[in-house]
Amino acid sequence: MKIGLVAMSGVRVRTAELAALGVTLPGFVRRGKTIASLPSLGLLTVAGITPPEHEVDYVELDGLANMPTLGNYDLVGISSLTASIGDAYRVADDCRRRGAKVVMGGLHVSSLPEEALEHCDSVVTGGAEGAWPRVLHDFGNGKLQAHYEGARDGVFDSPLYARPRFDLLRQRPYNRVTVQTSRGCPRHCEFCAASLLITRRFNQKPVDLIIEEIHEARCAFPHPFVEFADDNTFLNHDWGRTFLRALIPEQLRWFTETDVSVADDLVLCGLLAEAGCRQLLIGFESPREGDLAGIDPAEWKRRVAPQATRVVDVLQSRGVSVNGCFILGLDAHTPDVFPVIRDFVRSSGLAEVQVTVQTPFPGTPLYSRLRREDRLLSARFWERCTLFDVNYRPARMTVDELESGLQWLFKELYSKGEADHRIQSFVRASRKPASA
16 A cells, blocks of 8 residues: 655744735744754654555645645545645545545544545544554555544553654755644643644653664764654653653653643752753743743643743753743733833843743634634634634724734844844853852
């Protein structure tokens, strides 16, 4: 059987003014190019689950420009994020016209399987583990079902675990390789889809399996920069210390995401740079404690908000840069939040910053709430789920105020002068004695 696994890469901002700014602001473009060039770890895992008697191709399409390069397959698996789901549906329609059976999966399809079935023969909701072998078996017997539910727990345990096929990436121009160390996050932030749709609870991968995957990735990329593709890598501090000590001999350079609790464990923080960590992305969401009420069920984000500056200092004084993330358009935000975020970024010494707009992805509690409150700007706005396009009515400002405030903040934070100043400040901070 010939199987094509198709990833839709590249997300384009739809708001014209932001799109124009995106090509002129170096500090913004830097991270955007990195994200756009990441391979689909989900589809590489699907390839790893596929028995070796099947021929597997991994294909990336940036919109529909590369459609002529898509070959003829017996079975096509397509994964996509919400912002590019329209292109994914068009690819699925084209493959079906050519005679292939099409299976779709991923976060968007897991949220709206009935919508996806208008364009494909079968959907996989949740992860591929536990579902893809049944898909192949049923397809081989001419009995492909419309819906398969993947495993949502124990995904790193035998017999569900499968090592991603990093060999499929050979001779491709990626600037990073993705490796997963965990799946899910128990914080349950209202705006986050991944932890709710893919797994029932936090799943942590054994350290020895991660090291084996890194070795496999190195067969395709001898000197990879690794992005650990997790929602919250260092949630478990005991595991984190063990993991970092195992990474030290590997002499990697890497990036990942975690939360402010990482700074509570100074031993772990001391190991980060030695283990090759170059940057941690941390979601602060807003500098003001009151803005974060209701973000998560336990009010954890609100309670730890006052620690933000200390977290930056603890990590950056140990040589690990922090990419601080802020979400604009929270219900407590008024137009005065834009200079507040700018001033916090400058005073905190953050090495990098990521500013996005609150986005109600389908399947999230945020989407359900805003739909219930009749605050969504349209019933179907998937192509605007880019994290930079506004698709709902904010509670305490207008849509225009949110869009213009975002543009103003981009100009304030992402100019070459501002980006260079942040890097220089980080270099100075990393030379200071480590903070307690």
